[in-house]
Amino acid sequence: MRLLVTGGAGFIGSTLVDRLLGDGHEVAVVDDLSSGDHKNLAAAAGSPRFQLHELDIRAAVLSGLMSEWRPEVVCHLAAQISVRASVADPVRDARLNVEGTVNVLEAARSAGARKVVYASSVAVYGRPAAIPVPGDAATDARSPYAASKLSGEIYLSMFRALHGLEYTTLVLSNVYGPRQSPEGEAGVVSIFTDALLRGSPTVVYGDGSQTRDYVFVDDVVEGFARACSSRGDGRRFNLGTGTQTTDRELHALVAGAAGAADEPRFEPARLGDLPAMAVDPAPAVEGLGWRPRTDLATGLKATVEWARSR
Ligand SMILES: NC(=O)c1ccc[n+]([C@@H]2O[C@H](COP(=O)([O-])OP(=O)(O)OC[C@H]3O[C@@H](n4cnc5c(N)ncnc54)[C@H](O)[C@@H]3O)[C@@H](O)[C@H]2O)c1
Structure with missing residues (x-):
């Protein structure tokens, strides 16, 4: 095609x-x-x-x-x-x-x-x-x-x-995944990965309980x-995926994959940030035969390996 x-x-x-x-x-x-x-x-x-x-x-x-x-x-x-x-x-x-x-x-x-x-x-x-x-x-x-x-x-x-x-x-x-830019606010996985591999400080906004999918x-x-x-x-x-991961959990997972200390700095929550988000993929399973196959630990490992190899 x-x-x-x-x-x-x-x-x-x-x-x-x-x-x-x-x-x-x-x-x-x-x-x-x-x-x-x-x-x-x-x-x-x-x-x-x-x-x-x-x-x-x-x-x-x-x-x-x-x-x-x-x-x-x-x-x-x-x-x-x-x-x-x-x-x-x-x-x-x-x-x-x-x-x-x-x-x-x-x-x-x-x-x-x-x-x-x-x-x-x-x-x-x-x-x-x-x-x-x-x-x-x-x-x-x-x-x-x-x-x-x-x-x-x-x-x-x-x-x-x-x-x-x-x-x-x-x-x-x-x-998230390889090639995501750590610049800007969009990719928190790439922001954490980049900072943790460089040994730079990382920031979690709010108390770390905010979730994303x-x-x-x-x-x-x-x-x-x-x-x-x-x-x-x-x-x-x-x-x-339909699954929620908290910012605090995500930081610990990325730090683990990067072999870095899991010690984020906490700053006040940012105005307008949603407290929680996840979406139900069921219609895509039915309509496209699609389902998410990669668990977070596996995906983060691939992302950190790519960032390390750059
Ligand atoms: N990354 C996410 O988590 C996410 C979530 C929801 C939706 N999306 C959507 O997925 C799409 C891709 O996002 P991404 O994360 O790969 O972002 P990205 O910034 O890496 O990719 C966007 C691409 O569009 C190009 N572009 C921007 N403006 C252009 C223009 N006027 N003319 C031609 N090219 C232009 C950029 O150079 C870039 O290559 C976007 O539409 C975004 O809104 C992304």
């Missing part, structure tokens, strides 16, 4: 590219390298079935590029991913994530693509009433980032109704690969 991956030089996108090439597909990446890195595509670059286009997803030329490549499926992962950055500059967030997504969908439609697989976020659930959050839970955007991700979901549904462009939305919980990047990529078929057409699925 021929595919196009936006954000394919990033953490999740590049892992997906390697997986799709490994499955024998032809893959073009569109990425402006604003947070992505050529290094993530070192293996892919050696394949005759791969091409990289260093381009902003908002560019007018995207449509021509897609019409030339004629992908059957577009995996749309390019985005501004920081909640804090979205609060600081909601206009920039909307330009990248809303305008960018509309440009990708319009280009996919005009190039005759069959389907778009979209990376959404658990941020769209706001402060959920029940945990693990069921797949059919109400959405409640409480940040510009959540609003922009949710608007992408609405545009997908609209493009399907108006033009018959198929889609699957994958609502990702806290993804950590899902390994290879498992997430498996979800994308499955959604590239006709499975899950017109549906949205949570990709998470």
